[in-house]
Amino acid sequence: MLTDFRLKIRNFIKKHKWKVVVFIVIWSILIAINVILKNIPNDTPITTYTPHEPIIENGDTTPKKWQDDIENYIKQYVDYCNKKDYEKAYNMISENCREKIYPNIDEFKAYVDYVFSSPKVYSIQNFSNRDNVYIYRVRLFEDILATGLTYSETLQYFEDRFIFTEDNGKLLMSVKSYIGDEKTDYMYEDQYMRITIKSKSIMYDEEIYNIEVQNKTEYTIVLADDETANEISFIVQGENRPMLVEENWQAIYVKPRSNNNFTISCTQFFDEGVNTTGINFDSVRVLRSYSGKEELKEQELENAVSLYGFTLSLE
Amino acid sequence: MKSNKKNIKRSIKIALIVCTTIIICLLFLLLVLYLNKPENQEDQVRTQEERDEQITNIIRPKGEKERVQIYVAEFLKHIEKKEYDEAYALLYDQFKKNYFPTISSFSSYAEEKYSDLMKLEYDSIERQGNYYILTVTITNLGENEKEETQKFIVYENGLNDYTLSFQAK
Numbered sequence: 001m002l003t004d005f006r007l008k009i010r011n012f013i014k015k016h017k018w019k020v021v022v023f024i025v026i027w028s029i030l031i032a033i034n035v036i037l038k039n040i041p042n043d044t045p046i047t048t049y050t051p052h053e054p055i056i057e058n059g060d061t062t063p064k065k066w067q068d069d070i071e072n073y074i075k076q077y078v079d080y081c082n083k084k085d086y087e088k089a090y091n092m093i094s095e096n097c098r099e100k101i102y103p104n105i106d107e108f109k110a111y112v113d114y115v116f117s118s119p120k121v122y123s124i125q126n127f128s129n130r131d132n133v134y135i136y137r138v139r140l141f142e143d144i145l146a147t148g149l150t151y152s153e154t155l156q157y158f159e160d161r162f163i164f165t166e167d168n169g170k171l172l173m174s175v176k177s178y179i180g181d182e183k184t185d186y187m188y189e190d191q192y193m194r195i196t197i198k199s200k201s202i203m204y205d206e207e208i209y210n211i212e213v214q215n216k217t218e219y220t221i222v223l224a225d226d227e228t229a230n231e232i233s234f235i236v237q238g239e240n241r242p243m244l245v246e247e248n249w250q251a252i253y254v255k256p257r258s259n260n261n262f263t264i265s266c267t268q269f270f271d272e273g274v275n276t277t278g279i280n281f282d283s284v285r286v287l288r289s290y291s292g293k294e295e296l297k298e299q300e301l302e303n304a305v306s307l308y309g310f311t312l313s314l315e
Numbered sequence: 316m317k318s319n320k321k322n323i324k325r326s327i328k329i330a331l332i333v334c335t336t337i338i339i340c341l342l343f344l345l346l347v348l349y350l351n352k353p354e355n356q357e358d359q360v361r362t363q364e365e366r367d368e369q370i371t372n373i374i375r376p377k378g379e380k381e382r383v384q385i386y387v388a389e390f391l392k393h394i395e396k397k398e399y400d401e402a403y404a405l406l407y408d409q410f411k412k413n414y415f416p417t418i419s420s421f422s423s424y425a426e427e428k429y430s431d432l433m434k435l436e437y438d439s440i441e442r443q444g445n446y447y448i449l450t451v452t453i454t455n456l457g458e459n460e461k462e463e464t465q466k467f468i469v470y471e472n473g474l475n476d477y478t479l480s481f482q483a484k
Contacts, residue, residue: 047379048379144448146413
């Protein structure tokens with residue numbers, strides 16, 4: 001019985017000699033790999049800090065090929081600013097962004113001198129990514145390791161959004177939430193005026209439209225002077241978003257037979273991925289006289305040539 | 316044709332033998348390395364390096380919050396034991412320059428501020444990039460029991476490789 005069994009094993013091994021050898025070798029390799037991997041200590045600390053994963057849920061992570069470049073860009077930029085090497089820091093910013101945000105280096109110097117009045121360290125966090133545009137939140141704060149937060153109970157920081165855009169295999173860096181500019185040629189015309197949307201500046205949280213208004217009449221045309229609510233609003237996904245009115249905002253009106261350029265803006269988050277489809281001008285006033293004085297407003301409106309509204313389509 | 320087949324078989328046979336030999340050697344080498352690990356040399360005197368390695372092994376599976384708490388606890392343990400050199404070495408260089416330019420200035424501060432028996436309660440932890448801010452309530456136990464809240468800033472370079480500072484008040 002036992003002899004029979006041994007014979008069977010011997011015959012099996014003889015018949016499948018090579019298969020058995022190959023099996024043993026593969027099995028040994030797998031054990032070796034397992035033992036090696038188990039013995040390599042993983043000394044990378046476990047952390048929840050994921051600077052390249054967007055805060056916005058379900059957003060795409062920044063591609064691996066750009067992650068180091070982005071970190072190096074920010075590090076280099078902050079280093080230059082800390083050293084007050086204005087020109088090198090200024091040149092790291094994309095040309096379009098420089099033109100828009102800091103049209104001359106003196107304005108940039110003023111910013112650096114204010115924020116980097118003492119050396120700053122920073123933290124970065126990806127905010128969101130869309131269409132090869134990578135948006136990072138950058139917080140600049142005192143070197144808290146050097147101070148130990150001795151003179152402040154809480155951490156104070158300056159926050160900025162740095163935008164990285166892929167351009168011909170290279171990364172371009174913008175600051176102050178600036179994403180880019182688009183040339184446009186949307187137009188509206190009636191018997192009183194002609195409005196042309198010349199360009200649109202896209203910021204992370206805002207769209208700024210540069211408009212030119214041509215007054216074809218002998219009267220003053222008022223588009224907005226904060227007289228009523230929603231004189232100008234923007235149509236986004238069927239909803240009306242009011243025009244942003246900042247502190248030093250000035251009335252939008254055009255004197256007889258003249259041309260004027262204005263900027264109007266609305267809140268529009270780049271990562272929403274929606275388009276503005278129109279601009280409502282709901283309180284257009286063609287006035288025989290316009291003083292801008294509160295006490296004369298009623299009388300000026302009574303003598304108006306026309307009061308109307310229209311929508312300028314952006315589609 | 317037959318001899319060609321025989322040659323291929325022989326080559327495969329040699330290759331397999333070489334592979335097996337390498338694997339056996341590797342396994343043997345790993346076994347030797349494993350047996351020579353310091354934790355197995357129980358009779359050897361414990362050095363600071365070994366202590367560090369033990370801490371590294373303890374914190375390896377832990378999350379960042381627990382790690383940072385362990386780092387701060389280690390720092391304060393050095394102070395409790397009056398190991399001021401070790402505690403001072405953990406401080407960030409610029410922080411030392413700003414507040415404790417000499418080790419004696421640090422040890423005088425520590426003598427005055429902390430007792431040799433402390434109770435720690437971790438209140439909150441905040442992270443800004445690679446910086447951690449841990450708020451700790453320290454109770455100095457002893458005759459004049461005193462409780463005080465203090466913030467510690469920790470920067471972790473790697474496992475058990477960190478530097479720190481604190482509110483030097």
